[in-house]
Amino acid sequence: MSPAIHANPKIPVGRPVSSAGSPRRPGEPPYRGEPPGLKPSEVKLLLFLGIGGAVCLLVLALVGFAFNKRGDRGAQPVVAKVDKKPEIFEQAVEEHVVVERPPVGHAFVEINVPVMPVQPDPKMAQAILGKPAAPVILPGPDIDIDIAPGPVAAKAQGGEPKKCQTCQKFGTTIEFIENPPDAFKKARAFGKQVFMVHLSGNFEDKEFT
């Protein structure tokens, strides 16, 4: 018989309990004990990092707040610039009403927010649309050019056709303006196209044409 059978029954028999707590399960790392306390230098470092981080956050917050405020001040309602404000639109701005479509000849977008429409550039519109209702003589620079209406327009006005002072004909019956920029200016004023001749030689000299 085994001697274990005759063991004293008063001695408790069971699993041994260690003072470190529950037994280690297989595969668990060994117990290393409680971690040691922080050194003073490490405490200082942690304190420094904590305070530094807090200061950075505060600075960022202030900057963001200041930027926000400036952005609010800069944001203004966009108003289209026009040379003249028609009365109907001024009234609409005051009364905050929907602007009705204006008479023929004007173009704008109908919206509920009172916004000044952008008037098309009259010079460009006239240049594209061709002959204006009445000849418009633009105030030019100091260039002395004769922009009087040609023979057809003058007859329509009841006057005699006025001769072009700065035009030359060069052996033709076409009135040529010597300076191309002046010709384009005159064409813009009278809503005409420009007929431009590019050539080798000198137009003024028959031999050199």
Added chain:
Amino acid sequence: MNALANEKVAEYINEHFVATYLKVGTFRIIGGQKVGGNVASYFCLPDGSVVHAVPGKLEADAFLNEARWAYEARKLAQTVGTNLVTGEFEQWKFYLQMKQAHEERYYAARNPHWVQLGAKGGTPLGRLPATMPAGSNQAKAHWLLGMNPLAKIDAVYPVVWEQILNEPLSALPVVKQ
């Protein structure tokens, strides 16, 4: 310059256009004979956009046809591009109409029989070629303006002068030898 001396041409030009000129090339006179040199005519809007270009010399009747075409094409494009009710002008419609007009002229110049058969408008042969094709100077001009409708004259005239007319751009005076 025979076409410009024609009375009908002069009357039409004086009525519908403002005429001007510019020397862009030169030539030499050797033994009394003119060597080199050419002429090109442009019909432009007041902002410098080219409506039509006529490279080289033409007879009076042909030149008058070109001048009339330039005037009428611009008028048609302007009408198409304008809302006749509101007066609103749409630049892109004007641009497209001019492009189509030049395409039609290009294909008519390349295929005269197509015009004789009375074919309807449009470009039955599809898009314009990607590069300048061979053919008459006028067909090349229509190709150029069909690919670049309403291009500015500063950009068009060097191509017309150097690539279509094969003339060098020059500000040199005429040399008589």
